[in-house]
């Protein structure tokens with residue numbers, strides 16, 4: 001089997017790897033229907049997060065179950081399933097509170113930029129669709145696995161409420177699907193912060209009512225202007241830099257909430273400054289498993305089409321070109337066909 005392996009900065013190779021097999025009795029083996037590249041894959045690709053050893057890449061996945069371990073009860077061969085980048089037993093206290101990405105049995109997935117994948121703890125990790133999906137639905141179901149699930153968590157963590165105003169900081173794929181999530185959760189006004197015309201267009205398709213092109217202090221000033229000087233009820237932070245985090249906090253009204261899902265890189269918060277903002281902060285690795293049943297249902301019933309976020313499709317063996325396209329921001333998100 002051939003899959004994507006990252007050796008170091010900008011050195012991604014499509015090379016022969018051992019085919020995954022059942023290791024634990026709670027595992028399953030999936031034949032993947034599609035794979036993709038995540039914005040977070042760019043951190044090690046760009047050398048910002050170190051790569052200690054050659055690392056199989058990819059953590060977003062959906063596909064057909066080929067084989068299950070002896071202890072697996074709810075998942076069976078032939079089903080089409082979707083899982084999160086964080087595995088979970090879905091029974092421990094953290095899982096029961098809805099924080100499956102802090103499960104005591106959590107493992108972070110990797111190796112999904114490949115035709116076949118091993119998934120641990122499948123009874124608590126995977127969710128099956130009602131039947132096999134039509135081919136055109138697969139990009140949207142793949143999006144549920146991480147990029148939509150993460151944008152959705154940003155909106156939930158930012159306490160998006162019907163009739164209220166949400167701001168989305170970040171026009172990457174997660175931010176764009178944060179726009180979709182905020183609208184689905186009933187926000188009346190969704191302000192997307194983006195300076196790229198193609199991304200602004202997609203933000204509008206996903207339900208953005210306003211676009212702000214300024215960033216930093218100028219962006220905050222513009223949000224204040226648009227909210228009669230008050231600030232937004234909810235702000236989704238979908239980048240993870242110092243600038244984006246401060247932009248999010250300062251765009252929020254006193255008593256409002258920031259949901260942050262961009263993996264922080266070098267972000268430092270000043271306690272005293274934070275104290276006087278009166279802003280709630282909640283975030284972290286998205287507990288996508290909590291949302292999977294509802295999000296699958298919304299896609300299955302045609303109520304949303306998050307797969308539109310994929311603007312470039314490549315055969316899996318061109319994965320290196322996919323990374324380049326996302327690194328250079330020529331593509332918002334790349335779908336890979338095994």
Ligand SMILES: [Zn+2]
Pocket residue numbers: 088089090091092093094095096100102103104105
């Ligand atoms: Zn758990």
